[in-house]
Amino acid sequence: MTLSPVNSTRTSVLPLEMEREYPILISGYGAEVIDAEGRRYLDAMSGGSMAATLGHGRNDLIEVARNQAKRISYLNNEWLTNPWAEDLARELIEVAPEGLGRARFVTGGAEANELAIRTARTYHVSRGDIQRWQIISPAQSYHGPTMETLALTGRPGLHGAFGPYLPKHLYIPPSTTRFDETGKEALDALDDALEEAGPETVSLFFCEPISAAALPAYSPPNLFWEGLAERREQYGFLIGFDEVVTGVGRTGDWFAANRLPIVPDIIATAKGLGAGYAAIGATLCQNQIYETIARKSESFSLGHTWDAAPLSCAVGLAVIETLHAEGLVEHVAYRGPRLKNELETALIKTDMVREVRGHGFLLGVEYADPRDGFSLLPRELGVAGRIDAAAERNGLLVLSTQPTGDGYAGDQSLFAPPFTTSEDELAKMIERFAASVAEVAAEVDAQLDNRPEKSSP
Ligand SMILES: Cc1ncc(COP(=O)(O)O)c(C=O)c1O
Missing domain, CATH: 3.40.640.10 (Type I PLP-dependent aspartate aminotransferase-like (Major domain))
Known part of the structure; x- marks a missing residue:
C-alpha cells in the first residue's frame, strides 16, 4: 500500500492537479479523517465535496449497504x-x-x-x-x-x-x-x-x-x-x-x-x-x-x-x-446561526476577512484586500490555495476558491462540516481555521506593504 504523499511523478492515477502533493487518506470516523502517516485532520468539508453530511465510518449505514448488497x-x-x-x-x-x-x-x-x-x-x-x-x-x-x-x-x-x-x-x-x-x-x-x-x-x-x-x-x-x-x-x-x-x-x-x-x-x-x-x-x-x-x-x-x-x-x-x-436537519437549523457567529468572532480581527455568510452548515468566508477592505486580493498572491495548505498543516480540511478572471469572485473559503460534528470538534475546527487564515493574512500584509499600489479587481 502506498503510504507517503504522492505527486504526479509518483502515481498511476491521472491527478487533477499535476503540481500538488496529494496526502493519502486511509480512514475516517465522524468528522475526523486519518492519513497514511497517522496524521489526523478535522474534516470541515464533509469529505471535501460536502457529501459526507453524516460523517465517516457509520456502522448503521454500512450495515444497510451490506445487507442490501446481499439481498x-x-x-x-x-x-x-x-x-x-x-x-x-x-x-x-x-x-x-x-x-x-x-x-x-x-x-x-x-x-x-x-x-x-x-x-x-x-x-x-x-x-x-x-x-x-x-x-x-x-x-x-x-x-x-x-x-x-x-x-x-x-x-x-x-x-x-x-x-x-x-x-x-x-x-x-x-x-x-x-x-x-x-x-x-x-x-x-x-x-x-x-x-x-x-x-x-x-x-x-x-x-x-x-x-x-x-x-x-x-x-x-x-x-x-x-x-x-x-x-x-x-x-x-x-x-x-x-x-x-x-x-x-x-x-x-x-x-x-x-x-x-x-x-x-x-x-x-x-x-x-x-x-x-x-x-x-x-x-x-x-x-x-x-x-x-x-x-x-x-x-x-x-x-x-x-x-x-x-x-x-x-x-x-x-x-x-x-x-x-436524529433530528439532524433541525439541529443544523438551530446550530447554524451560532456557528456563523462563532466563525465571525474568530475571524473578525483579521482585516483580510470581508464577510462571513451562510445558512445552517453551509458557511462562506470572503476575503478582500486589507488596504481598503473591499477590492479583490491580487490573484498572483494565491491566497485561497495558501489558506487550504495552512489549514492542512494545522490539521483541518477546508476548501477555498481562487479568483475568477472576470472579477465576479475573489478568494473565498467554504466551511461545511458534517451535521454530526461534536461541539468540541466544531470549536477546534473554528480555532484551526482562524489560526490558518491569520497566518496567511500576516504573510499577505507583509507582501502588500512592499507593493506600491493596490491592484484593481
Ligand atoms: C452545486 C453543484 N452542482 C453540481 C455539482 C456536480 O455534482 P457531481 O460532482 O456529483 O456530478 C456540484 C459538485 O461539486 C456542485 O457543487
Whole structure:
C-alpha cells in the first residue's frame, strides 16, 4: 500500500492537479479523517465535496449497504422498479417543497442537473411549445463537469479548452454584495437576456438557490427571487434549482428552496442524499410537469445504468431515516446561526476577512484586500490555495476558491462540516481555521506593504 504523499511523478492515477502533493487518506470516523502517516485532520468539508453530511465510518449505514448488497444490489430500472426506489421517492417528496410530487434517481449531481434540463424541455415540447429550449443562468456558478452542465456556467476559466463542445447559453452576472446589493441589476440583466433570447424561446432559468463553491453560501436578495417569479408568470419559462449541495439538510432545511420566497418547478439534488455512502442523485418536478409529460408521451426515455439501483436507493432511504431519527436537519437549523457567529468572532480581527455568510452548515468566508477592505486580493498572491495548505498543516480540511478572471469572485473559503460534528470538534475546527487564515493574512500584509499600489479587481 502506498503510504507517503504522492505527486504526479509518483502515481498511476491521472491527478487533477499535476503540481500538488496529494496526502493519502486511509480512514475516517465522524468528522475526523486519518492519513497514511497517522496524521489526523478535522474534516470541515464533509469529505471535501460536502457529501459526507453524516460523517465517516457509520456502522448503521454500512450495515444497510451490506445487507442490501446481499439481498439484491443491482437491477436496471428500465423495465421494473424496486421497493427501495419507491420508498425513497415517497420519502423525498414528503420533505420537498410544495407540489414537487415526482422524483427520478440518477447517480450524481451533474446527471441530476442534466435530467432537470431534459425534464424542462420535454415539458415544453409536450405542450407543443417546441421553440422553448434556451436556458438562462447566473454566470458565477458550478453545475458539474459534463458538457451541458459545464456550459451552464459562464466562466471561461472553467470552460478551458472545451469551449468548442459547449452549447451556448445566456448568463446573468451574480448579484453579490460587491456589485449589486439589492438584486436589481441581476433582474435588469435577466430582462436583457430574455429580450436577447426572445422570451418565447426560453425553457428554463437554472441556478443554485444558495451557492456552494462558486460563491460560497451566497444567495441573492429577495427582490431578485420575487422578480424572477414574476417573470416566470409573465413569460412561461420554468425555474430549476441546483440543490446538489444544498438539498437534504445542508442549509438547515430539507431544501434551500424552502428558505426563499419562490417555489421552483424542478429541483436537482445529490450529495447529501447518499451522504458519501452511495452514489445517488435525484431530480424532482412539479406534479403538473409530470402530468403534462404523461398526457403526451408514453415514456420519458434516456437513463443511466445505475439509476434507482436497489443498493443506492436503500442507502438513500437509510440516510433520510437517520436525518429524521436524529433530528439532524433541525439541529443544523438551530446550530447554524451560532456557528456563523462563532466563525465571525474568530475571524473578525483579521482585516483580510470581508464577510462571513451562510445558512445552517453551509458557511462562506470572503476575503478582500486589507488596504481598503473591499477590492479583490491580487490573484498572483494565491491566497485561497495558501489558506487550504495552512489549514492542512494545522490539521483541518477546508476548501477555498481562487479568483475568477472576470472579477465576479475573489478568494473565498467554504466551511461545511458534517451535521454530526461534536461541539468540541466544531470549536477546534473554528480555532484551526482562524489560526490558518491569520497566518496567511500576516504573510499577505507583509507582501502588500512592499507593493506600491493596490491592484484593481
Ligand atoms: C452545486 C453543484 N452542482 C453540481 C455539482 C456536480 O455534482 P457531481 O460532482 O456529483 O456530478 C456540484 C459538485 O461539486 C456542485 O457543487
